[in-house]
Amino acid sequence: MEQRNLGYSGLRVSAVGLGCNNFGGRSDAEESRAVVHAALDGGVTLFDTANGYPVTDRGRSEEILGRILGPRRKEVVVATKFGIPMGPGGEPGGASRRTIMAAVEGSLRRLGTDWIDLYQVHRFDPLTPVEETLRALDDLIRQGKVRYIGCSNFEAWRVVDALWISRSNGLNRFISCQDEYSLLHRAPETGLLDAMAAHGLGLLPYFPLASGLLTGKYRRGGSVPDGARLATTKPLSDLFLTGRNLEMVEALHAFCEARGRSMLELAFSWLLSRPVVGSVIAGASRPEQLAANIAATGWTLSPEDLAELDRLTDAPQPPVPH
Numbered sequence: 001m002e003q004r005n006l007g008y009s010g011l012r013v014s015a016v017g018l019g020c021n022n023f024g025g026r027s028d029a030e031e032s033r034a035v036v037h038a039a040l041d042g043g044v045t046l047f048d049t050a051n052g053y054p055v056t057d058r059g060r061s062e063e064i065l066g067r068i069l070g071p072r073r074k075e076v077v078v079a080t081k082f083g084i085p086m087g088p089g090g091e092p093g094g095a096s097r098r099t100i101m102a103a104v105e106g107s108l109r110r111l112g113t114d115w116i117d118l119y120q121v122h123r124f125d126p127l128t129p130v131e132e133t134l135r136a137l138d139d140l141i142r143q144g145k146v147r148y149i150g151c152s153n154f155e156a157w158r159v160v161d162a163l164w165i166s167r168s169n170g171l172n173r174f175i176s177c178q179d180e181y182s183l184l185h186r187a188p189e190t191g192l193l194d195a196m197a198a199h200g201l202g203l204l205p206y207f208p209l210a211s212g213l214l215t216g217k218y219r220r221g222g223s224v225p226d227g228a229r230l231a232t233t234k235p236l237s238d239l240f241l242t243g244r245n246l247e248m249v250e251a252l253h254a255f256c257e258a259r260g261r262s263m264l265e266l267a268f269s270w271l272l273s274r275p276v277v278g279s280v281i282a283g284a285s286r287p288e289q290l291a292a293n294i295a296a297t298g299w300t301l302s303p304e305d306l307a308e309l310d311r312l313t314d315a316p317q318p319p320v321p322h
Contacts, residue, residue: 001043001294006278008200009175011118011148013077015272016294017046019206019283023061025054027285036068038287042294046077046279048178048204050122051091051107052084059086059110066112073113079204080107081152081178083122095125097136104140120150120178124158131165138171150176150204156191163199174201176278181205183252183270183309184213184245189316193276202278209267209282211240213249216256216263244314251312261299264292269299270309 002015018039023032039047047069053061062080069076082103085093091103107116119140121133140146151159151174159177166173177196181188181203188203196203209215249263256266271280284290301309309315 001045002297003045004278005202006118006148006204007175007196007202007276009148009202011077011175013046013279014044015279015297016044016268017048017079017204017279017281018044018290019281020047020049020061020065021053022283022285023049023053023064025056025060029064029067031285032064033068034287035284035290036065038290039284040072040076042291044290044294045075046079046281048079048281050081050084050120051086051103051110052081052122058084058090059106062107062110066110070112073111077117078111078113079118079120079150080111080116081120081122082107083125093125094128095121095133096128097132100133100136100140104145108145115144116146118148118150118176119146120152120176121154123153124151124155130158130162131169134162134166134169134171134173138166141172148172148175150174150178152178154179156195159192159201160195160199176202176204178204178206178281180207181271181274181277182208182210182214183267183313184210184240184248186313186315193274196276201276203274203276204279204281205271205277206281208271208280209264210245213240213245214252214263214267216253248313252309255308255312259305262296264296265299268293268296269301270306272297273301273306 003012004015006013027035047065049061049065051062052058082100083093083095091106092099119137137146137149149172151162154177163173179188179192252263252266256263268280271277282293284293
């Protein structure tokens with residue numbers, strides 16, 4: 001498994017990371033154990049979770065991951081997030097100092113660890129000054145409870161603003177962003193990726209397979225596979241199963257078939273060709289899914305391939321000078 005630096009930091013992560021949002025929800029403890037062991041055996045070193053996972057039992061994902069890793073925890077990079085309310089009796093939401101100090105202790109306890117490798121703000125908190133958030137996170141790094149910090153779902157200008165505040169005040173800064181990015185969702189290309197490249201941040205794309213649309217299982221006019229996430233989760237189905245997305249999927253199928261490749265190879269290899277991408281965060285409910293994700297990273301796309309993919313998908317167009 002290829003290892004990459006995450007942005008301009010010393011944090012090394014595997015090119016494929018394991019998203020653990022299914023743990024304790026769609027995957028029970030034993031199913032999760034099988035996936036984690038397959039990931040470790042396959043060279044995956046980045047495990048990404050959050051105190052808000054899964055939505056049906058917040059915090060359970062961290063508990064399961066920590067229990068499975070056990071003594072192997074020191075061999076891997078554990079990334080988690082805070083900011084989503086935990087519910088009655090749990091940590092509050094937001095990114096205030098009060099929230100952060102409570103949330104980090106809860107995550108450390110559930111993960112069964114003394115430190116978090118990458119601690120991420122799950123989403124922007126409009127009620128808390130960013131400087132307050134950054135000072136609290138800086139304190140956690142100085143205390144040794146957190147090694148690096150990142151953000152998720154921040155607009156490009158908010159990322160740059162946070163970096164400026166950190167630099168101006170001598171605070172540890174974000175090293176990464178975690179955002180939705182795939183061949184079917186290219187919104188980060190409208191400013192975020194340029195800002196990240198200019199400031200040396202690494203991207204951890206989530207939903208790299210567009211919730212399954214880029215696995216090759218979905219075809220226009222076909223039925224949704226039984227047991228698939230899009231068959232059981234209506235909000236995701238409404239978001240992804242659009243006419244435009246299915247039209248692009250058909251074009252991408254033809255692109256892959258002409259080159260003797262799979263849709264899975266295309267989805268992973270295209271993301272890993274983007275300069276700012278550190279690790280592709282993908283969930284898996286079975287060991288064979290994880291193995292397929294790992295095996296899908298070896299396609300080196302040519303400049304002509306990349307240009308054709310821009311044509312086939314909703315790639316943002318550069319402004320026309322006038």
